[in-house]
Amino acid sequence: MTAPRDLRSWLDLLAAEGELMRIGAEVDWNLEIAEITRRALVKRAPALLFENVKGYGDGWCRRLFVNGLGSRARLNLMFGLPKSASYAELVALTRRRLREPIAPVMVDTGPVKEHVIEGAAIDLTQLPVPFWHELDGGRYINTWCAVVTRDPDSGEVNVGTYRGMIAGRDRISVFLEATRDWAKHFAKHRARGTPMPVAVVYGWDPSMVYAAGHPFAHDEYGIMGAIRRQPVELVKCDTNDLPVPASAEIVIEGSISPDPETFALEGPFGEFSGVYGGFPRPRPVIQVSRITHRTDPIYRGNLEGPTQGSPTESSLMFYVGWAAAMWEVLESQGHAGSVLDVVAGPWTVIKIRKAYEGQPRHIAAAIWGSKLITYIGKILVVVDEDVDIHDARAVQIAIRAYADPTKDFIAFPMLAGGSGDTALPEEASDEVKWGSGMHSKMLIDATVEWATHPVRPEWRNQRKPVNCTVSPPEIVALV
Ligand SMILES: Cc1cc2nc3c(=O)[nH]c(=O)nc-3n(C[C@H](O)[C@H](O)[C@H](O)COP(=O)(O)O)c2cc1C
Ligand SMILES: [Mn+2]
Structure with missing residues (x-):
């Protein structure tokens, strides 16, 4: 040893x-x-x-x-x-x-x-x-x-x-x-x-x-x-x-x-x-x-406080450790097999293979109901398996394409874990009074809703444009 x-x-x-x-x-x-x-x-x-x-x-x-x-x-x-x-x-x-x-x-x-x-x-x-x-x-x-x-x-x-x-x-x-x-x-x-x-x-x-x-x-x-x-x-x-x-x-x-x-x-x-x-x-x-x-x-010691272009030690470490902790919680609550990837950052993005309608809410409730209830899980985004969640732009495109803000942006008010949340009035973040700061959390469900996005045969059963095949060899060589 x-x-x-x-x-x-x-x-x-x-x-x-x-x-x-x-x-x-x-x-x-x-x-x-x-x-x-x-x-x-x-x-x-x-x-x-x-x-x-x-x-x-x-x-x-x-x-x-x-x-x-x-x-x-x-x-x-x-x-x-x-x-x-x-x-x-x-x-x-x-x-x-x-x-x-x-x-x-x-x-x-x-x-x-x-x-x-x-x-x-x-x-x-x-x-x-x-x-x-x-x-x-x-x-x-x-x-x-x-x-x-x-x-x-x-x-x-x-x-x-x-x-x-x-x-x-x-x-x-x-x-x-x-x-x-x-x-x-x-x-x-x-x-x-x-x-x-x-x-x-x-x-x-x-x-x-x-x-x-x-x-x-x-x-x-x-x-x-x-x-x-x-x-x-x-x-x-x-x-x-x-x-x-x-x-x-x-x-x-x-x-x-x-x-x-x-x-x-x-x-x-x-x-x-x-x-x-x-x-x-x-x-x-x-x-x-x-x-x-x-x-x-x-x-x-440790310099806390990430700014644009400047991470911190804890943000780099949390990026890994929080993702691991979220996987553990979700698997322990019956979502094994559905969860495909997790990125924990200013927003936490979870990629799933949706097993049933409503599962993104179930996932958000599991995280907010666990020890992970803290400022870091303030905004959760859940997307389908075809989105690269390491690409912020791809996540934004999925939100724009599949989330209806009136029903897929779900705010859960007055939850614990918000003492670090400066979006709130001072009173709400008083952990001496409330035990923990109280704040709101949000789920953005950007998965495709099964009922309202029927797969149409005339679209070749695809929800997204399919690129055509490039076949002439002289063209393939060019691209
Ligand atoms: C650098 C650093 C600073 C932290 N500062 C605080 C803090 O001031 N207050 C707090 O409640 N949690 C803070 N945390 C988060 C807690 O350490 C974390 O939630 C941990 O799970 C708490 O341990 P416990 O679950 O045993 O209570 C900090 C974490 C790190 C890495
Ligand atoms: Mn502990």
Whole structure:
């Protein structure tokens, strides 16, 4: 068996593959790193390791890593695929790995325990946390991390990626929506009046945020093991019993009080929707009690907020992972055989071989009724099997040709999952009030309606023009 993969061995692999750029020049954490990262994403450039962040040369944390999964080639490398593997192969392998979790193992100690910071020595601004977007509410420290909590009844552990902002030397205000697994743990603690222990992990194997950042399943550490083909080695935190990767770069230990008096302002943040999201409100706070870290640790951050021509790491990753998750949901709800392809993007497009009239609505209801109920599934388009859903123009043509807006554009009002939806008034996106932002979703059923599009024999039983055959050889040679 090869050595367990952690961030450092992943960086070695990226370097060997020409996928890593080390930046020794001094860069400013205040907006400059964000702009460099954005330009790197536009160019599909290598991952970036900033080794000289202004003001951090003498601190305990000098280095920042971004853009680790900012290309399909690097996603492929994470899975052990050739760099050139196709989208379809990546989605299929993700689905296979989801079904074969490898249980983590507990170990006594690991490199993450090499150094401890506690008490008055804790100062989160000692981490080279970029200021990512001009109008962000503060420095967003939790942008590419794993947040670990435990169900106080069942003992089950959850690992998720949820944004958080530095709210003080030892405080991180967080965005905690009721649709997320950690919110279920938090609700139980609130009912008991006890603070919820939390650990936040920065910098480890790339499978960590791939698994934590997708609504795949409950067993996130098991899925990380499956992606790595090696069990995750975990150690217990020092101040609580939460398990974290033994070779993580940095772990923050703390707890979240349910007392609203302890809440602090959080938001807005340049979000994955491509606009600022999460209206500023007092939100729950991780009160940090301890930091453990490796020697010369590497902090991990992420530029969120795709813009025209500029993807983000999460948009590239979601494109694959959400498609895989949608396949799983649809197959589990009896649509196996009908679903032929899924592309998850600003719109999610699903290609089906329609088995019965009304199936597109059934599919939309299945997705919106599952864990995938979130902003990313706001607009679903369902098309027939002859449409290339990787071609946006082909999808537009199908919508124009086959969808009647008065009956095939179906809006489903006031569903959860819309806190990132800036099309809404502030009131509707108040997750503190509603548990999650409320917004509307839309299905565009662009499949051919069987009843109103009879196949006519005089059209040679085709719904679309058929190109004629070109037969004279001298003409064939020309075209
Ligand atoms: C980079 C990144 C940032 C994310 N930020 C948030 C966030 O701020 N709030 C949130 O609820 N979900 C966020 N997500 C999505 C959740 O991680 C995702 O829905 C995941 O399934 C949640 O885990 P859970 O199902 O265990 O709750 C983010 C995902 C990624 C990859
Ligand atoms: Mn979960």
